[in-house]
Amino acid sequence: MTTALAVTAVLHVDLEGVRARYECFTCGTKEGPVFGNEDVRAFTATIRNDHRARCTGESR
Ligand SMILES: [Zn+2]
Structure with a gap:
């Protein structure tokens, strides 16, 4: 699969455990x-x- 858009971050949401976290691949930070x-x-x-x-x- 090819795409022009790189995945730079992902937002994880767990609606059962009611929690969320955010992981940025650009700077490596996890929130x-x-x-x-x-x-x-x-x-x-x-x-x-x-x-x-x-x-x-x-990087922009
Ligand atoms: Zn970042």
């Missing part, structure tokens, strides 16, 4: 995990932008 409905919802809603602001491996 989280966070637990609980409120924290998971806030985390998944903002982590991409939040991490982009502090990502140290940006």
Whole structure:
């Protein structure tokens, strides 16, 4: 499979365990995990932008 878009980060969400974590392949940072409905919802809603602001491996 070929794609022009590289996978640079992955957001893991476990709805059964109600937890989420974010792993950035660009800088190697792992954020989280966070637990609980409120924290998971806030985390998944903002982590991409939040991490982009502090990502140290940006190659653009
Ligand atoms: Zn990063």
